[in-house]
Amino acid sequence: MTSRALRYLPTSAFALDTTVITVATMLGVLGRERLSLFATSTDVAERLGIVGPLLVLGWIATILLSGGYAKNVFDAGTDEYRRVVQSSFVTAGLVGVGCFLVKFPLSRGFFLLTFAIGIPGLVLGRLLLRRFVHAARRRGSLLHRVLIAGSPSHVDEIAAVLRRETWLGYQVIGALTPAHYLDEETRRGIPVLGNSDDATSAVLEHEADIVFFASGALGSSTQMRRIAWDLEHKDVQVVVAPSVMDVSAERVRIRPVGGLPLMHIDPPRATDASRWGKRLFDIIGSASLMILLSPVFVIAALSIKLYDRGPVLFRQTRVSRHGGEFPCLKFRSMVTDAEAQLQRLHAAVDADHVLFKMPEDPRITLPGRWLRRFSIDELPQLFNVLRGEMSLVGPRPPLPSEVARYQGDVGRRMHVRPGLTGLWQVSGRSDLSWDETVRLDLYYVDNWSMLQDLSILAKTVGAVFSSRGAY
Known part of the structure; x- marks a missing residue:
């Protein structure tokens, strides 16, 4: 199914918005009656025949006039949500002013409940519709x-x-x-x-x-x-x-000059990613996570110790920002002589690329499999974050041997602190090729923003539980 089915996308959004607004209006009436908000002598239920249809039609018309059903708003970006939210606030303003001018006794409780339910409902509906479209496209439909x-x-x-x-x-x-x-x-x-x-x-x-x-x-x-x-x-x-490739929308501004659209690109943001705001966020975030996940730390440590009586933690030298080395902490998920077996495995799989990963690594212990599956083995790196050697979000911390093999622009990923999670983590982890990993890391370095960090942290939860690329 290709693009012909896309013609029905605006119609689907229209039907969805109408349903959400109608339900919000009805819940506004019921909620006002049950909760007795801003109690007045006005009987909202009796006036629903006037208020309800006008509100629904006016709300939908405002979204339509703002371009909320234009075909080019459904694919990507936040423009779709911005138009729906702005239209909703315009509708609320028009209803309030209109009722005041004509002295219509509209219940304040009904007004507040309807828009308090309707606006989030519209955004959620559009989000679910977009998720459905994206899922269909991954299956080869709606192209x-x-x-x-x-x-x-x-x-x-x-x-x-x-x-x-x-x-x-x-x-x-x-x-x-x-x-x-x-x-x-x-x-x-x-x-x-x-x-x-x-x-x-x-x-x-x-x-x-x-x-x-x-x-x-x-x-x-x-x-x-x-x-x-x-x-x-x-x-x-x-x-x-x-x-121009791998530049975020926040760094791009279009300015028409004499009919010529000029694209202005702001400088890369690697310096911004090293400032005190991100560091403060790392300190508070890592400390909070360590307290919250302390039971997980205890369970992981006991399972490792009871399995083979070996050390609980594995310390490996990794490279931080600007080439500084530090001991990266992990829960030990491999046998105690894992490093000694590495060269033999390299030869066995004929690995000649920078990043070495095996889907079925024979060095992984029994508890190590579930530790890796849910990325629990990486939790001790919260201590590295607290000490300032790592960040909650950033490129993966490389080995010195990997850094020695960097060529071209790859070294630019060292301009920020390595991260406990990052774009590589939420985009496939070990399933990614080396080139794709580098591309994501460089995109993060050049286009850093605190909002992007929060988005990556939120997506990390889903990536961890899906276990895709975790080995």
Whole structure:
């Protein structure tokens, strides 16, 4: 099922919003009567025939006028939620002012309960709808058919991002390359379906929903404008993809100057990730977690000690910010001579990459399996966080031998403290390739924000219980 089913997405959102608002209105009436909030002589139930339908229609109309059902708000970002919330507050303001002007005796209890229930309900409904759409896209449904126009290298870069982020639902059906490029497909296997100069005819021929224009696609802005004119009434989205990768929305500002949209990119935020606010958050957070999880510490320690009478903790030298070394603490999950067996395992699996992981590592003990499955073995690193050697969120702490093999831009991940969890933890953990791990770490370093840290910590709970990539 491809993009045709996407036409019903705004209708589904409309039906969902209507249901939520209607239920919120009814609960507002019942709650006001049962709780006797702001008791007056007004009988809200008797006036529901007037207030209810008008409120529902007005609320929905405000969301509609604010663009809350536009097709381009459902895929990603916070714009969808922002429009719904702003529309709800506008509706509340209009209802309040309108009732005051016409001297309509609207119950204050009903008013407060309806919007107090309705606004969170609308946001939750949209969130669940988006989750449903994302899940459907991962299964191959509700997809956008996408053509990418540009030089072959830029086509491959964009296609790699779109394929990685499957929840966006972008199905790349082909590429449009400059006329001098004669190969039938790009280096990464994207079929070449035509020349970028003939983008309009190619889009219509292959029934694409979206066309991406990357660097090298067109020779002038005049061509882009004419293509936009040609596709004006064809229900096709035109997207310009600049040669900028892995930059968060918070660092990008678009400023039109004389009809020319200029993209301003704020500097990377590695320095911000080392300031006192993050450090204070680490101290309070690690201390609180150690107190909260103290029973887990005791159970883990006893299970390790009773299994083979070996040491409870495993200390391994890791590299912190700017190359400083520190003893990284973990609950021991392997046999006591695990380090001695490492070289033999390297040779057995022919490992020549920086990060060594085995799905079925024979060195792991019986208690070590459940410790690793739920990442309990990493909890002692809260002491490293408290001491300032690590952070709650950041890139994984590397071994000195790994750092010695870093090449190119990889060393930039050392500009911040390593983390107990990070983007790698919530994105697949050991299932990730080395290149993907580095990409996520560099994205975190350059685009740090406290909100992102909180989001990663929240997602870590789900990643731990799902146990995906934990070995």
